Every structure is written in structure tokens, then in C-alpha cells.
Amino acid sequence: QSVLTQPPSVSAAPGQKVTISCSGSSSNIGYYSVSWCQHLPGTAPKLLIYENYKRPSGIPDRFSGSKSGTSATLAITGLQTGDEADYYCVAWDRSLTVVFGGGTKLTVL
Amino acid sequence: EVQLVESGGGLVKPGGSLRLSCAASGFTFINAWVGWGRQAPGKGLEWIGHIKSRDGGEATDYAAPVKGRFTISRDDSKNTLYLQMDSLETEDTGVYYCTADVPTLGAPIDYWGQGTLVTVSS
Numbered sequence: 001q002s003v004l005t006q007p008p009s010v011s012a013a014p015g016q017k018v019t020i021s022c023s024g025s026s027s028n029i030g031y032y033s034v035s036w037c038q039h040l041p042g043t044a045p046k047l048l049i050y051e052n053y054k055r056p057s058g059i060p061d062r063f064s065g066s067k068s069g070t071s072a073t074l075a076i077t078g079l080q081t082g083d084e085a086d087y088y089c090v091a092w093d094r095s096l097t098v099v100f101g102g103g104t105k106l107t108v109l
Numbered sequence: 110e111v112q113l114v115e116s117g118g119g120l121v122k123p124g125g126s127l128r129l130s131c132a133a134s135g136f137t138f139i140n141a142w143v144g145w146g147r148q149a150p151g152k153g154l155e156w157i158g159h160i161k162s163r164d165g166g167e168a169t170d171y172a173a174p175v176k177g178r179f180t181i182s183r184d185d186s187k188n189t190l191y192l193q194m195d196s197l198e199t200e201d202t203g204v205y206y207c208t209a210d211v212p213t214l215g216a217p218i219d220y221w222g223q224g225t226l227v228t229v230s231s
């Protein structure tokens with residue numbers, strides 16, 4: 001049972017837009033910023049978004065993030081088959097730990 | 110380019126111990142908070158814990174499932190991170206990832222390694 005709640009899966013066609021939600025509480029998302037990472041099986045997870053909406057160097061602007069209250073959203077536009085992966089929201093928690101969402105599997109149909 | 114290279118994974122019996130290492134390069138190790146995450150088979154990513162930089166007193170924090178059994182340490186002279194795992198349980202089976210949180214980015218985990226597999230089984 002993950003501390004942050006994400007949908008298990010989402011899907012959309014190439015070129016379309018998809019959003020992935022992440023719900024937390026006042027102890028984590030409601031107090032700290034949210035980051036998102038992408039994980040392709042067998043590879044190192046990669047940071048996509050930090051501090052709710054900022055992108056590290058090299059991450060295309062097709063990926064965007066937002067936060068409102070105790071929830072956050074990752075949006076991916078112009079879907080490509082290479083975007084098929086698991087996506088995780090991540091945040092600090094006031095318990096001095098880092099908490100994750102359960103992960104969302106993105107399928108590009 | 111940031112690189113985190115884990116080593117030391119393998120098969121261990123329940124109740125046994127294992128020590129993982131992580132060689133870091135491409136960033137200023139002494140200023141980073143470094144730690145470990147894992148992924149059990151068929152499950153999502155999970156935070157294990159971290160060790161703060163020297164400026165942070167090298168304080169450690171751990172997730173509840175591993176607290177008291179796992180110990181994270183660092184050797185800044187070697188740019189290396191360690192994870193000592195004792196009293197291992199079958200539920201500890203999974204891929205273990207080295208992680209880094211650098212001052213220039215604002216995420217709890219900015220970089221991940223490729224992972225090393227730990228199997229706890231009799």
C-alpha cells in the first residue's frame with residue numbers, strides 16, 4: 001500500500017495527451033513539492049519533473065507537472081511509443097521519509 | 110555525466126547479511142545526500158533511506174520496513190556509498206538502486222543507478 005495514490009494504468013494513442021494523477025496528504029504533497037520519475041524496465045529510473053513543474057536539462061517540454069493542494073498531475077503531450085514506461089510521483093513526507101506513488105503504467109496504443 | 114554503479118548483489122539465505130556498494134561520479138559527491146531505493150518483483154519503487162552530506166552531519170533516515178536491519182554509510186574519499194543489510198527476509202528480494210539528491214536540483218531523488226539484484230531465499 002503506497003502512501004501516494006496513482007492510477008495503476010493509463011493509455012492513449014500516439015500524438016495524444018495523457019494525464020497521471022497523484023494524491024497524497026497534508027504530510028507530504030500538501031507540505032512539500034512533488035517530483036515525477038520515469039522507469040523503463042531494466043533501466044535506471046529517470047527524473048522528469050521536480051519542484052512540481054520544473055524540468056531537468058534534457059527533458060522535453062512535452063512533459064509538464066502541476067500541483068494543487070494535496071494532489072499533483074503529470075501531463076504528457078504528443079505521445080510517442082518511447083514514452084511507454086512506469087511513472088511515479090515522489091515527495092518528502094514530514095515523517096522524514098521519502099514517499100512514492102504505486103506507479104502508473106503508460107501504454108501508447 | 111552522472112553515474113551511479115551498484116555492486117554486491119546476489120543470493121543470500123533468510124537471516125543472512127549482504128553489503129552493497131555504489132561508486133558515484135559526475136557530481137560533487139560530498140555535497141549530495143545519497144541513499145538507496147528498491148523494487149520488489151512485480152511491485153513499484155520504494156525508498157529505503159539516505160545519508161545526508163557532511164554539512165548535514167551525515168545523519169541517516171530509513172523507511173520503516175528496514176529500520177534497525179539496514180545501515181547506510183558513505184566514504185567521501187572514495188565517492189562511494191554502502192548499504193549493509195542484516196537479518197534479511199524473503200520480502201527484501203528485489204532490485205536495489207543507488208540514489209543521489211544533489212543541491213542543484215530540488216527532488217528527493219535526482220539520480221538513480223542501474224540497480225543490482227538481491228535474492229533472499231533458502
